[in-house]
Amino acid sequence: MIFYTSAIVLGLCLTAMGLGIFITMRIFKIPDITTDGSYTLGASVTAILLTTGWSWWAIIPITLIAGALAGSITGWIHTRLGVDALLAGILVMTGLYSVNLTILGRSNVPLNETDNLFSSLKFIENPLFSQLIIVMGVCLLLIFLVYVLLRTDFGIAMRATGDSETMTESLGINNAKMKTIGLSIANALTAFSGFLLAQFQLFADINMGIGIVLTGLGSVLIGNTLGNLFQHHSIFLQLIWVAIGAIAFQVLLATAISIGINPNLLKLITAVFVLGIVGIPKLISKT
Amino acid sequence: MLKLANINKTYHPGTQYAVPALHQLDLELPKGTFCIVIGGNGSGKSTLLNTIAGTIFPDSGDIYINQQRVTSLKAFERSKFVARVFQNPHAGTAPNLSVLENFRLAALRTQKKKLSIGLGRSFEKATQENIADLGLGLENKINQPMGTLSGGQRQALSLLMSALDDTQLLLLDEPTAALDPKSSALVMQTANHLIEKKHLTTIWVTHHLKTVIDYGSRVILMEQGKIKKDLEGEKKRHLTLQELYSWFA
Numbered sequence: 001m002i003f004y005t006s007a008i009v010l011g012l013c014l015t016a017m018g019l020g021i022f023i024t025m026r027i028f029k030i031p032d033i034t035t036d037g038s039y040t041l042g043a044s045v046t047a048i049l050l051t052t053g054w055s056w057w058a059i060i061p062i063t064l065i066a067g068a069l070a071g072s073i074t075g076w077i078h079t080r081l082g083v084d085a086l087l088a089g090i091l092v093m094t095g096l097y098s099v100n101l102t103i104l105g106r107s108n109v110p111l112n113e114t115d116n117l118f119s120s121l122k123f124i125e126n127p128l129f130s131q132l133i134i135v136m137g138v139c140l141l142l143i144f145l146v147y148v149l150l151r152t153d154f155g156i157a158m159r160a161t162g163d164s165e166t167m168t169e170s171l172g173i174n175n176a177k178m179k180t181i182g183l184s185i186a187n188a189l190t191a192f193s194g195f196l197l198a199q200f201q202l203f204a205d206i207n208m209g210i211g212i213v214l215t216g217l218g219s220v221l222i223g224n225t226l227g228n229l230f231q232h233h234s235i236f237l238q239l240i241w242v243a244i245g246a247i248a249f250q251v252l253l254a255t256a257i258s259i260g261i262n263p264n265l266l267k268l269i270t271a272v273f274v275l276g277i278v279g280i281p282k283l284i285s286k287t
Numbered sequence: 288m289l290k291l292a293n294i295n296k297t298y299h300p301g302t303q304y305a306v307p308a309l310h311q312l313d314l315e316l317p318k319g320t321f322c323i324v325i326g327g328n329g330s331g332k333s334t335l336l337n338t339i340a341g342t343i344f345p346d347s348g349d350i351y352i353n354q355q356r357v358t359s360l361k362a363f364e365r366s367k368f369v370a371r372v373f374q375n376p377h378a379g380t381a382p383n384l385s386v387l388e389n390f391r392l393a394a395l396r397t398q399k400k401k402l403s404i405g406l407g408r409s410f411e412k413a414t415q416e417n418i419a420d421l422g423l424g425l426e427n428k429i430n431q432p433m434g435t436l437s438g439g440q441r442q443a444l445s446l447l448m449s450a451l452d453d454t455q456l457l458l459l460d461e462p463t464a465a466l467d468p469k470s471s472a473l474v475m476q477t478a479n480h481l482i483e484k485k486h487l488t489t490i491w492v493t494h495h496l497k498t499v500i501d502y503g504s505r506v507i508l509m510e511q512g513k514i515k516k517d518l519e520g521e522k523k524r525h526l527t528l529q530e531l532y533s534w535f536a
Contacts, residue, residue, distance in 0.1 A: 167392075
């Protein structure tokens with residue numbers, strides 16, 4: 001039970017990133033690999049500021065700005081220099097590895113000794129349930145904020161940009177600027193997942209972001225599949241499905257471990273899961 | 288209203304594939320002119336339209352809208368003056384957004400898209416009334432994704448969208464080319480109705496010679512990047528289909 005509850009908390013921590021991937025992949029149709037780097041960036045900034053005595057709430061804006069900066073660099077490379085979005089993301093992600101290592105100073109920074117979001121807000125005896133309720137609240141708040149953003153005139157313009165650039169251009173929307181802003185928001189959300197996760201697992205590690213973009217993609221795809229299954233297409237429900245997808249993904253991984261699969265194979269399983277979600281519908285429709 | 292001065296545009300300049308698309312082109316369009324542009328393939332019609340819209344920049348020459356030089360403004364900056372309807376209905380509308388959201392964006396063409404929610408009841412009601420004029424029953428589908436509608440329906444809606452915000456110049460690029468005859472007639476009538484009701488300054492590029500007879504106050508024939516014929520007023524009104532055919536002979 002504790003085991004699966006942890007998986008759910010983990011899924012909720014990663015929901016922010018899922019929302020970010022939703023923005024890049026579903027709204028802008030851009031495969032953004034910056035995620036791997038900005039996730040670790042968020043965790044690194046959090047770890048180093050916590051150990052130097054900052055309060056967790058003061059770290060939030062710093063993490064968001066750091067992530068947004070990473071995203072805007074990818075956006076700038078993509079829109080201004082005309083580099084393919086995938087390559088732009090890989091470039092920034094690779095560069096961020098060194099940045100993150102410089103921030104951390106070593107490959108792993110433990111956070112056992114510092115106060116953090118979960119220890120400060122703990123309000124019931126059971127630490128795990130306390131964490132569960134905190135991240136649940138945080139996720140609902142994030143989903144609500146993203147939802148409101150996407151409903152505003154600016155948000156409609158954002159969604160239209162991914163849909164038809166000819167149209168948005170003719171309606172006075174600067175597509176390049178819009179994509180850069182979208183990538184910034186997405187990576188700020190991803191960095192925020194790093195912020196949450198570092199405090200949940202009580203360490204930041206230089207390698208924690210490897211392949212994390214797949215987890216995000218998986219969440220969005222599971223969410224999308226479930227959404228299609230239930231014929232729910234409103235933006236709000238789509239965002240809820242992303243959260244459910246993120247949780248489902250972690251529960252699936254936890255199940256894999258609990259039935260005795262070697263944890264070293266976790267990345268392979270993640271990749272196969274995502275491949276399965278993308279590929280199975282194609283296989284089914286062909287037969 | 289619109290003035291083009293000595294516009295030159297060559298594609299692939301300096302190579303053996305160089306194609307002169309517009310050659311020393313001058314054009315002046317007074318306010319309220321409904322100008323129809325015809326010409327063979329490769330005559331420069333689309334280049335002309337795209338140059339005015341700002342998706343193609345001329346090699347030399349200047350473009351003025353309301354005495355303001357807009358030559359170096361990008362397409363999204365020129366949208367303050369220019370509304371467009373595209374040949375492909377999919378280009379002019381966002382398929383995954385609802386009809387209402389499409390209309391909201393079009394209503395803000397010349398304005399900033401702010402971080403405030405503009406999809407209120409009053410906007411919804413105004414949109415429904417606007418769409419009801421088409422007589423297609425689409426006013427009950429405003430919350431449906433645009434992509435679920437047919438090409439003809441989308442094109443009729445994008446025409447309405449083009450005139451939602453302050454439109455000084457309307458550019459139509461063969462808006463009926465992708466449509467069946469029935470949808471085509473609907474779009475044609477909607478366009479004409481809109482242009483006459485709002486006295487829009489319009490440039491309508493078409494291959495459809497009947498359009499020239501039925502609509503417009505001026506007709507221009509393009510050939511090899513130049514204006515070959517330019518008729519308006521009485522002369523335009525007395526133009527016959529036969530004469531038009533002879534232009535292409």
